[in-house]
Amino acid sequence: MQDEESLVRRAQKHDQEAFAQIYEEYFDRIYRYITFKIGDAVEAEDLTQQVFLNTLRSISSFKWRGKPFSAWLYRIAHNQVVDYLRKKKKTVVPLEENLASGSDNPQQAAERKLDIEQVLAAARHLTDAQREVISLRFTSELSIAQVAEVMGKSQGAVKALQHSGIVALRRALSVTQNEG
Amino acid sequence: MKDKEFNNILNECLERLLVKGESLEQCLQSYPEQAAELKPLLETALAAREASAIQPRPDFRARARYQFQSALKETAAGKGRTSWGWFPRWATVMAIVLVLVLGGGGTVFAADSSMPDSPLYSVKLATEQVRLTLTPSQMGKARLCAELVDRRVGEIAYMANKGDVQQVEMLTRRLDDKLDLLVVLVGGEEAASAPGMLMAPPPEEAAAPTVPPTTEDAALPPALAPSPDKGWGGGDSARNGNRAQLKNTLASDAASNRAVLRAVLDEAPESAKGALRRALAVSEDGYEEALEALEQS
Numbered sequence: 001m002q003d004e005e006s007l008v009r010r011a012q013k014h015d016q017e018a019f020a021q022i023y024e025e026y027f028d029r030i031y032r033y034i035t036f037k038i039g040d041a042v043e044a045e046d047l048t049q050q051v052f053l054n055t056l057r058s059i060s061s062f063k064w065r066g067k068p069f070s071a072w073l074y075r076i077a078h079n080q081v082v083d084y085l086r087k088k089k090k091t092v093v094p095l096e097e098n099l100a101s102g103s104d105n106p107q108q109a110a111e112r113k114l115d116i117e118q119v120l121a122a123a124r125h126l127t128d129a130q131r132e133v134i135s136l137r138f139t140s141e142l143s144i145a146q147v148a149e150v151m152g153k154s155q156g157a158v159k160a161l162q163h164s165g166i167v168a169l170r171r172a173l174s175v176t177q178n179e180g
Numbered sequence: 181m182k183d184k185e186f187n188n189i190l191n192e193c194l195e196r197l198l199v200k201g202e203s204l205e206q207c208l209q210s211y212p213e214q215a216a217e218l219k220p221l222l223e224t225a226l227a228a229r230e231a232s233a234i235q236p237r238p239d240f241r242a243r244a245r246y247q248f249q250s251a252l253k254e255t256a257a258g259k260g261r262t263s264w265g266w267f268p269r270w271a272t273v274m275a276i277v278l279v280l281v282l283g284g285g286g287t288v289f290a291a292d293s294s295m296p297d298s299p300l301y302s303v304k305l306a307t308e309q310v311r312l313t314l315t316p317s318q319m320g321k322a323r324l325c326a327e328l329v330d331r332r333v334g335e336i337a338y339m340a341n342k343g344d345v346q347q348v349e350m351l352t353r354r355l356d357d358k359l360d361l362l363v364v365l366v367g368g369e370e371a372a373s374a375p376g377m378l379m380a381p382p383p384e385e386a387a388a389p390t391v392p393p394t395t396e397d398a399a400l401p402p403a404l405a406p407s408p409d410k411g412w413g414g415g416d417s418a419r420n421g422n423r424a425q426l427k428n429t430l431a432s433d434a435a436s437n438r439a440v441l442r443a444v445l446d447e448a449p450e451s452a453k454g455a456l457r458r459a460l461a462v463s464e465d466g467y468e469e470a471l472e473a474l475e476q477s
Contacts (some may be wrong), residue, residue, distance in 0.1 A: 023248060031236045035254040045236060046353065049244045056251055087360065097251050138229040141198070144191055159187040163221070168446075170224040 008069045032139035037081045039120045051077045071149035122172035130165030304468040319422050322365040329358045333437040337444045340452045359466025367473035434467035
């Protein structure tokens, strides 16, 4: 993606091409982030769409203050998730057949689905902060610095959460695999 | 200090694995003393990333992109939007004038029966929002909301018969929003606390990065927001009577709307069936939640 600051400034002036580039750049990552956070790939679709509509409506309020645009965008996604969970009082549920994988092979798809379910089930055992870090790092592929900006924490704190989150995830995965 | 050092090493290995595409063995060779501790953690991180690498469904991606582009074009075209959400400014102004000044004239009447493919449909939605705002009691709002749910179902049936899948999906989201509002209203919470529906966001949300409300039901001017002391109205006896009446209405609406949507589903073009099944599920779940909320309130 071209220089993000100039792209965002163009988008703030309703440059359709610039906004479309931002959309394409972040759409899948925001979708994965939300799916991991709420554990429901279908519900994540509407929330993802809403995040981008909200972004479109509010981008003019974004100010460059040394923080990356992605931090602001993920903050919108985070607020959307919080609002959704508060509204639905929903806990993580297994993914259903609407989940798409990168493969058309039914067996591979089934194995992948199982893996996703295991990961999501295991993620329930993480603290909110650990789940946020794991989600931003491994589903949205943000750097430690970006995650620190999104969460408003130091990079050292994020690294520590990353460590403890992976340890907790591994422990939870071994439990769910043994139960399975 | 040791922990901090290990956290740094772990992070460096993750960067090399996930970003630079190096192998696990290469990373472990760089840190032989920590290899035993690093290996299971890196394997877990890799597995988590691989498992989470899901993609949106192609049909959803296409629909979302279309809707986003439409919204983008509308914004770029300079069609003014008010704090009332996505209603065009002219529709909002017209609705307020017609409802407040004229008390509902021919245009409101015509708009009231308009369908989503009509130019007057924006007036209809804006008028509904004005009516919801101006309805004083929570019971009144709940009844009106139930009526609006009915309308959305009728509109879904109409657009499904025309084979307009995108409109059916859009209307289903509106149906879902109205049912959510209904649940909040019948659940005994103050309407003003319905998340993002009838009032401006609370201060703590306003202080966060600006995230506008999620639907056309969003953010009314505080002056028009419902007064918090207007509840179900009347004493206990009247309240119970109202609740029983509303319960009957909702149970009856749930059954009739289910029947309508099922009948439409049977006759609808194949292309609209998926969207209609979703609408049916949204309708059934929403009514069920509303009836449960009413029972527990």
